[in-house]
Amino acid sequence: MLPLLITTVAMILAGVLIFISMKDREANLAVNYYNAGVSYLQIGEVDKAIIQFQKALEKNRVLSAAHYGLGLAYASKEKYQEAIPELEFALKQRQTNPVIYYNLGSTYLYARDYDRAQAVFERALALKPRIKEIYFNLGWILKEKGDLAGAKENFAKALELDSQYQKARKYLGVLEEMEKEKKKAELLEVLKHFDEKDTEFMIQLSSDQKPGSHRTISI
Incomplete structure (x- = not known):
């Protein structure tokens, strides 16, 4: 801080x-x-x-x-x-x-x-x-509140005002990692309740795949 x-x-x-x-x-x-x-x-x-x-x-x-x-x-x-x-x-x-x-x-x-x-x-x-420190602090607050999107927006604004503002750059990276972990956790939670008859889920899971990626589900 x-x-x-x-x-x-x-x-x-x-x-x-x-x-x-x-x-x-x-x-x-x-x-x-x-x-x-x-x-x-x-x-x-x-x-x-x-x-x-x-x-x-x-x-x-x-x-x-x-x-x-x-x-x-x-x-x-x-x-x-x-x-x-x-x-x-x-x-x-x-x-x-x-x-x-x-x-x-x-x-x-x-x-x-x-x-x-x-x-x-x-x-x-x-x-x-145009006070970069205020945007940084708002980003920190929103991060603590769990609003990762809002936090990311404010860290980005701070960085727009000063491209050398390393604290803002650092926490943008931290948020990106947090978002990745959150997505992984959400997917794992869905897989716990996987129903092989749920075709809508299968379509969604398929659409989430990136080109060239491979995912298997053991039943």
Whole structure:
């Protein structure tokens, strides 16, 4: 699965870097704590980042950027249940930002809440339909749900956007093997209940044969 986007680029894309002056002292402190949290997060000091984001929210409970940063920090420590409400809060304030959708969807995915993850990713694609990672994650979700055709379609779309996207290529191959195994299992199940008087089955079985192939049935 894919990592959350917690790089500098992701933070900028999410519109959460704050370098503005505020007259209100508490608001100023909140921004300072937030910026410190971003700095810690960028160098992998996640525990310190969490402390700074929490301090920012103590000063300003509605600072969506701090909720977003805290959500990313929790998610990077695999504390998905703690991360989800923070990311949801940030999304309510920035409902047109596909990066926040992506990170929230990824967190739902890691928490194995596939239905919510799928819904969030689909909304992200409605905003920005050319993010290959979202198609990959949707493919993964549908694979886990047993929808191999849907999974294959999404992996293929990811590969269309980036022909060098090896993860998508790999799982397309995996799905092809899964489909082959599924067909074999279905055929074996049919053969268990084979009736030599069932001419319709015999015709179907014959039509399934590839030219030059040979199959025998022992009775």
